[in-house]
Amino acid sequence: MPLSSNMRGALFMVIAMAAFTFNDTLTKLAAQSANIGQILLVRGLFASALIAVLAWHQGALKGVRDYLHPMVLLRLFAEIFATLSFLSALPHLPLANISAVLQALPLAVTMGAALFLGEGVGWRRWLAIAVGFTGVLIIVRPGFEGFNVFSLLALVSVGFCALRDLATRQIPSHVPSLFVSTATSIAVTLTGAATLVPFGGWAPMSGDVVGYLAGAAVLLLFGYQFVIMAMREGEVSFIAPFRYTALIWAISLSIVVFGDIPDLPMIAGASLIVASGLYSLYRERVVGRSRPAAASTSPATAPDGM
Template sequence: MAMNDNIKGALLMSLSMASFTINDAMVKVVAPDMNAGQIMFVRGLMSSTMILIIAWRLGALRPLSTLRDPRLLLRAFCEVLASVTYVTALSMIPLPNAAAILQALPLAVTMGAALFLGEPVGWRRWAAILVGFCGVLVIIRPGAEGFTLASLLVVGSVLTAGARDLFTKVIDPATPSLFISATTSIAVTLTGGALIVPFGGWQPIGISHLAALLFGSSMLIIGYQTIILAMRTGEISFIAPFRYTSLIWAILLGIFLLGELPDLWMLVGAAIVIAAGLYAFYREHKLHREIAARRATSPSP
């Protein structure tokens, strides 16, 4: 993988994290008045419509037979689970806390790449993964009143989002990113519609809430597209650490938009998770340099 591709993938990942975090903030704005199912449904109708129009204009739509690819369906299923758990959790805990737990996602992706894609991971990076998930426990603080359930939902979102990213990596490169985004968005929208009644029923939507969801939908489209492009452009081990930029956005939006101040335990736990992830990234980068050096000095057959 060329270094330029890795840099491009890192920039796309950073843009994706900013977009997703802004969308999360919009969800927090409307969450007091709408349940998770309604939020997913209304936001999904907007984003799906926009994605389908863009995909149609760019010729990215594909026959329905394309959906026979189990990797595409499994990616959409994982995205649905990640959305349900995370949107539900956002209505229960501050945005910076949810984002801090989400910082374990690069470690989960690295672990999944080792277990399911055959990428080499040494004992040092396995140790970093373990330390990182200990940092998640510091953030969660099991037993804290009103916090454990929501935190576990975010953990579930981390695991399912990690699986989503791995399926993205193995989808046929000929499948357009916009088509993948469209199928994912439609799946999330339909799931949200099915959950409206079980989650409390339909609530009236004001103009301000509609505007917030429209803005969030636009950010979601950008996030969907850029994360797919990122996962298909760079090496997972290189671009995954750039997910940590989302925490910066979450803290800033939490403070200045939502009035949510991060607590000490959240900052300590997030620092542990990020440090573990950066160490895992360092070990991966060092391994690639050693492999490249050996190849450069090996005689040609």
């Protein structure tokens, strides 16, 4: 029996979230023996080559001067610092924990859209935002035993990701998405080259580490392709909640690959974040928004890393 359009879209979203989470896993493995500058540079070279070929094939690199809108530049700025803060936190936090904190991104975008773009947000969604960030505080545990200062970097990454996604909303429609992705990839790669010395300089990389980073770059593009397929298949309001399956993948890989078993506060905090995110998405659908904030954030949730 053939799947409905919504079910195909949901399946594609689940596959995309798996690809993004496996990318994070490979990057975390590489971070055990390579510094942040090396990761940005090497993974960026692979990703830039792949996406530039795709953009050239689609004709997205023609008329570059017309595409250099201020919002494109702001997005590049936000993506660079989101990626730097994310990769700084990734080696020092369980994969499940950092993934759970990043699930608050749609809530942060909803809040930013209300504060800076003048979008209407009712008291119910403000309450959902408050509940979601209470979940974040439960995971981060500031001032309590088990607090990890690198959790604050994960929060910083959420802030820059929200700025990135809000800037993306303001990019004119004539600017091709593939151009934005290519420019982002090149900018982050150049950032890796610029920060190589401050982060400790070049260190010899084993074939395994290079393989991890090459695989991570492929998985990023693979994930984005499936997100595009998902959003073109069915209703956004039906498909968007399946982005939270990234947390299931993250918990599973955290246990299997790194031996990190989530504790009760992490599970409780993550549950609050996901529940508040789903409710916020539901409320946005009820009030009739055509493109809910919870569905229009970057599909990877975490920084593009490209």
